[in-house]
Amino acid sequence: MISILLTAILAIPAAQAKINRLHFAPGDVITRDVVIIGGGAAGSHAAVRLKQNHGKSVVVVERESNLGGHVNTHIDEETGQIHDYGVQVYFPFEDAMDFFKQVNVTTYVNPGFGNNVNKFVDFTTGQALPDFKAVDAGLGIGAIKKYYDLTIAKGYDKMTEPGYWGLPAGKDIPADLLLPIGEFVKKYDIEPMLQMMYPSTGGDVASRGNFAQVMTLTFMKDFPTAWAKAYLGEVPMYRVEGGNQRLYDKIAALLGSDVLYDSLIEESHRSDSGVEVVVINKKGERKLVVARQLLVAVPPSRENLLPFDRNIRESSHFQKAKYGRSHTGIIANTKLPKDTTLRNMPSAAVQHPLYPFLKLPFVLSFSHYGSTSKLFSLGVSGENYTAFEVEEAQATAQRSLEIISKAGTIPPLDGEPLKVVAWSDHGVGGFGVSPEDMRNGWMTEMNNLQGYRSTWYTGGALAADFTTTVWKFNDQVLARMVKAVR
Ligand SMILES: Cc1cc2nc3c(=O)[nH]c(=O)nc-3n(C[C@H](O)[C@H](O)[C@H](O)COP(=O)(O)OP(=O)(O)OC[C@H]3O[C@@H](n4cnc5c(N)ncnc54)[C@H](O)[C@@H]3O)c2cc1C
Known part of the structure; x- marks a missing residue:
């Protein structure tokens, strides 16, 4: 048993160990290139791109029991009508619409x-x-x-x-x-x-x-x-055949067990050489994720960042955004x-x-x-x-x-x-950063924080807030991330 544990521990990248790995059975330790927090438009897209376009291993930590974030599809039992009551339509931005083809989802003009x-x-x-x-x-x-x-x-x-x-x-x-x-x-x-x-x-x-x-x-x-x-x-604007949720159900099938559903971060330890993240699900089961990089694909609000080991630089930066x-x-x-x-x-x-x-x-x-x-x-x-x-x-x-x-x-x-x-x-x-904070360099600091302590940020909170623009922002963040760890 001890030798199995040791093998599991030694296989882990060299994040400065602060979380006691011995508290986790080998089967509860997940080792990946990138751990992604949030499986909405940004997190789901990033997971597919990292796996398929960059050859990286990923795990997504998602609070809900499905992927998709702001996407909500309801099918009226009486009329059979499909109602998207969250995200409604997609529009072309650069080559972002190609992603639908990548995951084999059909769209039609709204x-x-x-x-x-x-x-x-x-x-x-x-x-x-x-x-x-x-x-x-x-x-x-x-x-x-x-x-x-x-x-x-x-x-x-x-x-x-x-x-x-x-x-x-x-x-x-x-x-x-x-x-x-x-x-x-x-x-x-x-x-x-x-x-x-x-x-x-x-x-x-x-x-x-x-x-x-x-x-x-x-x-x-x-x-x-x-x-x-x-x-x-x-x-044109586009919709997804069968409702917008279908896109994310397709991605969920592609990612399989690389998504931890109904899960939140409980604590983390991050350094320039990697991250360790303790994930807890609704049943109270814990897993340790050890990864080279962390991608935050949820709004970096105070509440979402609370379980992370933030330092003063990070805390004082993110507390300036109002939602x-x-x-x-x-x-x-x-x-x-x-x-x-x-x-x-x-x-x-x-x-x-x-x-x-x-x-x-x-x-x-x-x-x-x-x-x-x-x-x-x-x-x-x-x-x-x-x-x-x-x-x-x-x-x-x-x-x-x-x-x-x-x-x-x-x-x-x-x-x-x-x-x-x-x-x-x-x-x-959204991000409600004041003009004064903007003038004082909030966005420059945001860009400088990309990659700091092996942590990257993406999503609607930090980009033009539409799906296709978020996807293209993702591509930019991922390119930087992959280059940084090559
Ligand atoms: C009502 C509404 C309608 C919209 N309509 C359109 C539209 O028609 N077309 C369009 O292009 N864009 C639309 N948008 C914008 C679009 O939804 C966003 O640009 C996009 O969803 C942003 O992606 P995201 O991944 O950052 O956030 P989200 O899609 O919200 O994803 C965040 C994910 O993280 C999960 N999560 C949150 N907190 C945690 C946590 N602490 N730990 C783990 N997981 C967590 C959430 O459950 C969610 O799955 C709409 C937005 C809203 C709110």
Whole structure:
């Protein structure tokens, strides 16, 4: 027995041992080139790329019982309709769409987002707002086109996509990018774009409170030039045949036992020569992962980094980022109007239609799935990311329904509770680093931390926050990682 243990120990790369390996049976020690934390868009993609493109061994530690992160696919048992109520569509960015071919998944061009009629209602008073004027489509699209052209002309796309390697250091960041988005759009006479963009950035940027005050750089993370291009119809948007979850189920099959599901990190020891990570699953079973490199593919929030052996440099860097939190779901409801999207709109927007920004927490809309469906999709955002749990988000949705119904905008609820058919807590999102911290070099330090203590960072928290841009950011991170350990 001792000799088996010794063989297992000696086979392990030379991370400075701080975690007592003798506490783990040989079968509970996993040795890999790279351990990846998080199996969402970034972690799953990285695992496949590392294995297939770089010939590296990997293990993915995923909190949930499936891969996919923000992807949520629900199949309506009654109608057979497939509803993606998290990630909806994919758009081409560089050669990122080739990944679907790599994992043998079929995509098709998105036929549209339904034919619902929009009805604007203030969910805080329940009153319909028939006098609210949605921005003229031509004006809004024209403003987005101008935004698109100017971000390219000024090179802001190269500075912010897919990640921020191209962003000038601290004090050299263009002043435009540190302006509140409300001032940026005034400066360039493109205010009408915000009304159209707001719902598309609703979950993340909007969960930062005063939307007009959000730093342009943060806004661009959720509305990057690449997304503007797709939004303008210059490239198609795609869906996955059978629902977006299929992509990640395919990846799960490819990775097999290289994924530890229902698992979290309990502790770690990291050095320049390797990492040791203790992983614990829901049943309380522990495994020791020993790897040459660690890839953090979850938002580097305080909570996610808590089990890691952070030093002062890392802690003081990551504590400067502030996050929002959003949820999406599907409810069954008999009172909400069919073939309609009830869009939450502050009453003040009747006077100031270019500023349709909501106070947190809020439901962005209740949107019917159309025809004979009994189902409606909704998105809910909250400010305090540690407190805005599922119960609070669902209570916000229930309160909105009660208010709308009491105001007579929809029929009386007659005690009908919120009937949740599917729900997804999308957890923390975005990076809310202040302009001051950006000017003081936060992003330069972020780039310098890549590889420090054998630890790398990827994902939507550190890149233009769409799947294909995250995948291309991944490719850049992985290329650096592989080069560093060659
Ligand atoms: C509601 C919504 C809709 C979106 N729609 C689109 C869209 O239509 N098109 C598009 O391209 N992009 C869309 N996005 C953005 C896209 O989802 C992100 O860019 C992408 O998911 C980021 O990938 P990620 O791996 O960083 O994060 P995620 O996909 O969230 O993956 C993180 C993974 O880590 C796991 N995890 C979290 N914490 C831990 C932990 N402590 N330990 C272990 N595992 C952990 C999570 O369970 C998850 O699987 C949408 C995002 C949201 C929130």
